[in-house]
Amino acid sequence: MKFPGRRKLRHYFPVAVDKTSLPRLEVQPKADTYIAGLDETIVDVIAEVDGNFLERYGIRKGLSNLVNSEVATAIYEELVNHNRISDHFAGGTIGNTLHNYSVLADDKSVLLGVMSQSIQLGSPEYHYICHTSSKVDMNHLQAVPGDIGRGITLITEDGERTFAIAPGEMDELTPESISEEIIANSAAFVTCAYPLRHADKPIKSSLLKCLDYASKHNVPVILTLGTRHLVEEYREEITDIIKRHVSVLAMNEEEASALTGHDNPLLAAEKALDWVDMVLLTAGPEGLYLCGYTESLSRRETTHPIKSGAIADFNQWEFSRPKRKKDCQTPVKVFSHIDPYMGGPEKIRNTNGAGDGALSALLHDIAANHFHRIEVPNSSKHHERYLAYSSFAQICKYANRVSYEILSQNSPRLSKGLPEREDSLEESYWDR
Numbered sequence: 001m002k003f004p005g006r007r008k009l010r011h012y013f014p015v016a017v018d019k020t021s022l023p024r025l026e027v028q029p030k031a032d033t034y035i036a037g038l039d040e041t042i043v044d045v046i047a048e049v050d051g052n053f054l055e056r057y058g059i060r061k062g063l064s065n066l067v068n069s070e071v072a073t074a075i076y077e078e079l080v081n082h083n084r085i086s087d088h089f090a091g092g093t094i095g096n097t098l099h100n101y102s103v104l105a106d107d108k109s110v111l112l113g114v115m116s117q118s119i120q121l122g123s124p125e126y127h128y129i130c131h132t133s134s135k136v137d138m139n140h141l142q143a144v145p146g147d148i149g150r151g152i153t154l155i156t157e158d159g160e161r162t163f164a165i166a167p168g169e170m171d172e173l174t175p176e177s178i179s180e181e182i183i184a185n186s187a188a189f190v191t192c193a194y195p196l197r198h199a200d201k202p203i204k205s206s207l208l209k210c211l212d213y214a215s216k217h218n219v220p221v222i223l224t225l226g227t228r229h230l231v232e233e234y235r236e237e238i239t240d241i242i243k244r245h246v247s248v249l250a251m252n253e254e255e256a257s258a259l260t261g262h263d264n265p266l267l268a269a270e271k272a273l274d275w276v277d278m279v280l281l282t283a284g285p286e287g288l289y290l291c292g293y294t295e296s297l298s299r300r301e302t303t304h305p306i307k308s309g310a311i312a313d314f315n316q317w318e319f320s321r322p323k324r325k326k327d328c329q330t331p332v333k334v335f336s337h338i339d340p341y342m343g344g345p346e347k348i349r350n351t352n353g354a355g356d357g358a359l360s361a362l363l364h365d366i367a368a369n370h371f372h373r374i375e376v377p378n379s380s381k382h383h384e385r386y387l388a389y390s391s392f393a394q395i396c397k398y399a400n401r402v403s404y405e406i407l408s409q410n411s412p413r414l415s416k417g418l419p420e421r422e423d424s425l426e427e428s429y430w431d432r
Ligand SMILES: Nc1ncnc2c1ncn2[C@@H]1O[C@H](COP(=O)(O)OP(=O)(O)OP(=O)(O)O)[C@@H](O)[C@H]1O
Pocket: 226, 251, 252, 253, 282, 283, 284, 285, 286, 287, 288, 339, 340, 341, 343, 344, 345, 348, 351, 352, 353, 354, 355, 356, 357, 358, 400, 403, 404, 407
């Protein structure tokens, strides 16, 4: 486990202890720190199109649209005939998040989903496996006879991405493939709302089973909402799942508005805090918000300039560490916000996965806390039970930095961790 960000030495973090046995790639639930995630396994097929292309196929811009196999074939053929396909990337919102987590933390994660039982060289499934970190344990994937999902990723002139998803057999994951031991020992369980739109498929009951296991074993559940129209369509069901199981909710402004009825991100986050312990709300060029709870007695005041919006002085306590509401005697709400790192990259190559990137940084901080609590239980960092290792403000910086990295590249997955020395960062960016 790498440390989440560069720090002064006064923070003891046992990362360099030699292991007595050879490392094993397969997760050992009782010995390893890892996060687990359930996803619809998808390969992103990238193509540049104009707005008219989307209209012709009735595809809603900026959203994830499900298409049947005839429409998928027609789109695919047109793209091939006009030489529009530029790349294949491993995708899936949780697949991306787990991969990025494993790259950032230099540690293990477990992917739950399906994979084709026979894979041909150069096929989309082959791309998926090749472009997934070796630290993502894929031994728990369930084999299926057919294809995994194809996410035709249509990039328009403005850099916006729109998905046409051809599901293949991505939703055939059965509850029997879910291991209680894997969920029970994970530092966090992360999933998305997408499987809810496949009520007639086994993946939905598999997802609910994972949520039950996580709740039973007090493992924090992190849910990312996926896309706005999914939230609009399944709002009641999603809200019910959030209230019953979710600890950390990740969403962008549009999804937040569809869920809570508030367009204002602070008000949307405040509303969601009635249901969950923490909210990560990404707001594109407006940066991101991280909101949650801390203990009133141990809250810490920010030294950053005070910000006001729909909530006055909202970032006053952003130097506090996040706690689950149930672990606070007197919970107080904390709000933190950060503008895009360096104002955003000079050229945004592709916005695909920027939000997933921010979430993987947050997951790294949560898992680092879990790891540190096990390795150094007497540390003053654990006198109280916290959800994450760093303060709200610090996690914002980290999440923001990772999003920037994703925006400056084509793929939603990091090819390497953040630079060890951040020359362009003021030192205070990391060591506060
Ligand atoms: N146009 C932009 N300029 C500067 N920074 C941006 C821009 N768009 C996104 N970002 C950065 O990336 C983060 C995440 O972006 P965004 O809100 O678009 O995520 P998202 O819609 O959840 O993305 P995805 O679903 O593709 O993962 C933002 O919080 C911000 O830091």
